[in-house]
Amino acid sequence: MRGVEPGICTICPPFHKYCGQEVDILPRTTKCRRVCIAPDNRVFTPKRPCGKPVTLRLEELESLRLCDLEGLEQDSAAQRMEVSRGTFQRILYRARQKVAGALCEGCPIVIEGGNYQLASSGQGCPHSCSRCYPNELQIGKELKSNE
Template sequence: MARPTKWRRVAFMPQVTCFKPAGVPARLLEGVALSVEELEAIRLKDVEGLQQEECAERMRISRPTFQRVLESARQKVADALINGKAVRIEGGNFALPRQLFRCRRDGHEWRVPFEALASGPRLACPRCDSPSVLPVRPAGSAFGGRGWGQGRGGGRWQGGGR
């Protein structure tokens, strides 16, 4: 029996989750599904320019696992570009960071899971109920530092394409 897949940590959720060749109706296109952690691997290695060891550390996975995730992602993107396929970013086994907030009224700090930020109508201080709150971004952190929450839908996030 295979080992269960470990959660991979990601610090970025895409705003746009579907890409397709211009001028071709979506209904006529084949597509490839890129998982959220595969997108994160591309972001860390190819956009941020980090070494694989640091990429693996940030995602909390081994270097060989990172290499496999990155290779799978690059293969899917290359297939889509060469063969004119749509790319959908969806699903995967991932965990998202919690964002640190500070109340401007009383200085109270607390962490809010990503999924609460994405679905909540308004954010208020849990101590004084003031709506005057600001995100705290520690130096060098992508999403508020330590504190990771499980990805929306238990990591089985389905993005809303544009």
Template sequence: MPRPIKWRRVQFVPEDTYFIPLNKRKCELEEIVLKIEELEAMRLKDIEKLNQEQCAEKMMVSRQTFQNIIDEARRKVAQALTEGKAIKIEGGNYTINICALKCLECGNVFEVNYENKERKCPKCGSMEVICVKKENFCKKKCSRINIE
């Protein structure tokens, strides 16, 4: 039995998620699906110019896993560009590190980075907050997305 896939941390989710070659209709195209974590790997390495170890650390994966992710991402992009295929960005196993919390004192709903140790309502300052999704204190499972 294979090990479960480890969540990959991403800091960027694109607004534009579909790219097609000019002069081709969407109905005529084959699609290449680029996972969110694959796009994040290319962003960290190719745009932010981080080394492999820094990229892996930011994504919370091993260096080998990072290399596998970026190799697959680059293969997909190269295939789409050379074969005139559309690129659809969606899915994967990733977390955006954001939790929606609700204050039990004033009812305010707000978002925080789940690595933030201080979980205090920005409206009233109360520490009595619960995770909106789990109705419990948030433990990294909020905002994890698993779409394959």
């Protein structure tokens, strides 16, 4: 078992029920997803909202854009976002589930957050997307200028 010190109980992680020994398990770090769009409008609300706002992460919006708007296959869309096809599938499934639920239940949709890197057409985006922003590289919520 990875991340476990020798002599520590591995039967019942993270805390053994009988002997009380702790097991140190570290989660994998999440890779940044490449995103080529940062929408100006980040909140969409029905005329009469009926529920809690649904938060759609930027990488989820990007997966919807690539598959449903641009019509890319999941393999090529995953390459554009620099993730595996399985990861892309999970992101897309989660996005479709959130949007469908919000539309059916009349909930507002808020687009924010996530683990992403905003590509720029000049330096970061290998696809020269028309939606990429020049001279900017945005990681998460921080905006950094490339020089």
